[in-house]
Amino acid sequence: MNAAYTVPAIVLVILATVLIGALGLRISRTTSDFYVASRSVNPGLNAAAISGEYLSAASFLGIAGLILVYGPNMLWYPFGFTAGYLVLLLLVAAPLRRSGAYTLPDFAEARLESRYVHRVASVFVVGVGWLYLVPQLQGAGLTMTVITGAPRWAGGLLVAAVVTVVVAAGGMRSITFVQAFQYWLKLTALLVPAAFLLVAWQTHDGHRLAYGKQLTFRERTHVTLSSPLDLSVTRPVRVTVTGDVDGRGYAGTTLDLGPGRHHVEQGARLDFAAGTPVPDTVVMSGGRADQSVDSGPQPHSLYTTYSLIIATLLGTMGLPHVVVRYYTSPTGAAARRTTVVVLVLLGAFYLLSPVYGMLARLHAPDLILTGDSDAAVLVLPARLIRGVTGELLGSLLSAGAFAAFLATTSGLTIAVTGVLTKHVLPSRGRTSWGVRRFRWVTLLATGVPAVAQVLLGDLPVADSVGMAFALSAAAFCPLLTLGIWWRRLTPQGAAAGLVVGGGSALAAVVATIVGGMDGGWWASLLGSPALWSVPLSFLVTVIVSLATQGGVPGGTEAMMRRLHTPEDPGGRPDPAAVRGAGG
Structure with a gap:
């Protein structure tokens, strides 16, 4: 790629992010502005912001890379990423907003009246957030390497630095405007080059598809x-x-x-x-999982597929950067409308990923051998369209990729910072909510994953994100669904489900990242833990709750009425919820 075009494009994205963030700073006046934008974000703006932060490195680069390597088996990724919001809409969105909480730990404490469950949930929120942050920074590093040849860690540190400045400066109010802008930039960055690439593909190849069994190098x-x-x-x-x-x-x-x-x-x-x-299978030395261009992830691809579906369908509701945006809605009804718009925006975006994956199988199969399949989106324009036009389209895609890293990293950072500030780090009284404290903790929220992305090396971006979804599903799906819909849930049951289900998924993720499994069933079970860890978490939560019915909180009936009673006809929010935003 020509750095003379791509570097200015990335610089413009960074400048736009900082300037829009500065606009949010001008209107961020209160602590509530920093944490939940004073619960006043309308559904259209909130949906664009949610879509902007949700469409991460895995969406912009990783899905096309997986389709390049595995073929249409990986179409489950965009399906699951989108359908997860349908589950969230049906089960969680409005009741979660009506709870008046700001974070998942707040919801756990309000519903179960337990500081212990609150503390355990806080640990898992930070764990999911950091696990999800690492692939965003790795994707930024890959993009910078493809563009400039810089070391892989350089792009990640750049994104971490920009996000730290924007989040610390304006909080949730700033990030809302930034993420909404970045959604439309990402959609444009994929849509415009895709139109040019499809015309070039039709000119060069007619209508020959790329999913045949014989994947070959088209040129020397x-x-x-x-x-x-x-x-x-x-x-x-x-x-x-x-x-x-x-x-x-x-x-x-x-x-x-x-x-x-x-x-x-x-x-x-x-x-x-x-x-x-193209060789049928590429096995990265050092215990990496097989990559097959014909038969899908190896081994046990059917198990891996079902586990992936479970992770993406049920993990969305527990992602900290997704959940925190619902607390910015004025009412539960607004939260539902926001989710409907999100489904439309995500559907439009995910129609484009298979296009890039299909074209990469025709024109970039060498990326399978080099292990750079995540770069397929970035290199395609130069391979299909010669001259300045191809370089400019590649620059637009690079700008969109950086917008993806910045948007998702911003959302995760503000969610993790909020939990660290309010629930994890020691504090004295209400100072835990202070703006100054929030700004300092932002450095910790971005610093840990920035160091981790340097130390961990290069896991495929989409694989890393899939692990974060699996951990989120195992830890928080039982807590949220049973907490909202089952009166007999007890603090003991919720804590046991978090520790056993979430803890086992976390252990599997750590074992996969560290390595040591050289294929076989154990490698598949640990690398894709959602299919067994989520049922385990539900089972443990229900059994322990039934065995400890004396521990059902006394305020359960009142809380259940609050979760399931719609707002008044005027759509005014619960006054207690509004008061909760400030303290």
């Missing part, structure tokens, strides 16, 4: 490996090698790789002639 392709990998070949592949393959050194030698697994060392150059089949 050179791949230089940045890390060792294993190629698992089922059909013979002819390749010219400069470097070490299977323990032997070659200098421009043409080999026929037969069926089986072949180890290729870091730095090796592989030259594939036009028409050569």
